[in-house]
Amino acid sequence: MVAPLTGRLAPLGKPLSYVLGALAPRLRHVRNGGRRHEVSIAVRDSRSDPEAARQAVRDLVAEDRAQIVLTMAGTRVLPAVADTCEEVGVPCLSTTFPWQAYVHARGAGPAHRFRWTYHFAWGLDDIAAVFASLWEGIGGRGPVGCLWNDDLQGDLLRHDRYGFAPVTSARGHTLVDLGPYREPAGDFGPQVGRMREHATEVITSAATAADLALFHRQARQAGLRPRLITCSRWLTYPHTHTTPAPDVHAELADARVATLVYWSPDHPYRSSLDGTTCAELARSYRQDTGESWLQPLGLAHALLETAHHALATAGDPADRASVAEALATARLDTIAGPLDWTRGPTPNIALLRLTGGQWHPGPQGPRLAVVTDAGNTGVPLTGELTPAR
Structure with missing residues (x-):
């Protein structure tokens, strides 16, 4: 091992x-x-x-x-x-x-x-299908802002054959690349600017907890608030587990991040x-x-x-x-x-088959609730998808 x-x-x-x-x-x-x-x-x-x-x-x-x-x-x-x-x-x-x-x-x-x-x-296509079902769960098919890094993950998510676009465009979604960034990020000003320019209320990402919290904070400070953020990679784990920073915990609890659920x-x-x-x-x-x-x-x-x-x-x-x-x-x-x-x-x-979940606040920290069984109907739902307010 x-x-x-x-x-x-x-x-x-x-x-x-x-x-x-x-x-x-x-x-x-x-x-x-x-x-x-x-x-x-x-x-x-x-x-x-x-x-x-x-x-x-x-x-x-x-x-x-x-x-x-x-x-x-x-x-x-x-x-x-x-x-x-x-x-x-x-x-x-x-x-x-x-x-x-x-x-x-x-x-x-x-x-x-x-x-x-x-x-x-x-597959990335499986993640895209689950995320699309989550976006559709809050209604509409408006533009989706893509907060993807400049490394392997971001490059593959942008790939015209293996990335998100082939799956999501077939379902009527328009992806807006907010621009690549280097991890760890120091400033998301340009990405927040593109979010405003394209009026994106839904964000999808594969960011670390710290980077996603920084983006969400800067978006709020600019008067913007995503209705829904879907994030894979590190946000498939409780943000309280992957970083000790209390400000990150508070920011992501407020964001109500949705993610993929594989188990x-x-x-x-x-x-x-x-x-x-x-x-x-x-x-x-x-x-x-x-x-x-x-x-x-x-x-x-x-x-x-x-x-x-x-x-x-x-x-x-x-x-x-x-x-x-x-x-x-x-x-x-x-x-x-x-x-x-x-x-x-x-x-x-x-x-492996995927479903979609969302982090809900609870007395013992964030709780991952299964909110859509798209992709694996054998898994029971344990919560409802809640947009941020």
Whole structure:
């Protein structure tokens, strides 16, 4: 396991570390072809840094003789892990990253078939469809202001084939690019000016919590107030979890940000390892850590379920090529939903279904309510979409 135990991604490493500890007793061995194989687990810290992540993979292969490497989180860290696994010839399984970004960050095209590396997540087109349903949930199809950075995420969201435009324009929405910005941002004056110029009352973004709060504050100071902000990436997690700044917390609570939902305690799935439900996993996490559930909790659990499945079904679980082949043909139901690598949008990818949610203020901090089941009608709604006033 390559996990962000320290550094800026460390909050996202907590669910992975928790699930690893909780499932450790069930992962000590695997049965394959009537034989029982002992399993050992080694964890290396990516330190939230691409070069440290590459070295972690090399150490796992050279020192721990890893047969499969698991990882999640990080726009640059995750591709660094996958690329290194491809270079050294060890199976890699990853998640929490739109598949287009996973492919493009590694310098490949959508039809490229990697030999050793596999991924499960959703697509940018899936996010666009969910966000469009949220925009439509407050009525009308006015211009949507796009607050996107000047890095990989922003470039892909703007892409004329893989980005938001093909999905949203087909539904009658007009996207207005407010202009790229460098993270972390120091001033959103130009973007706020374009928001005023184009009379955009809906904003979509993939900003960090701090940057989105700065934009919202400067928009309010200019006499503008978005009726709805949809934001992916860092805002799929509680803003109180990813930054300690009270002013950011207050600003985003006032903004009522909506986001994508890929896992929640109310999702109707069970673990393939022990039958644990989503609600039970979330409840155990809170009881054991004192913290609220995070969406990556379900994906971390599914990551380990899939690795176990690959070792149990491989022609030879001690042979890396056999494990990679098992991943390529894997089909299983997990606590994050059904996964099928034989029907992905591109080789090496299995898709997860999305719904839409909104952060509602609550006595214990922001609560993520599922407010639209567009994309996954099996997930119950737990709140109503509320525009900012």
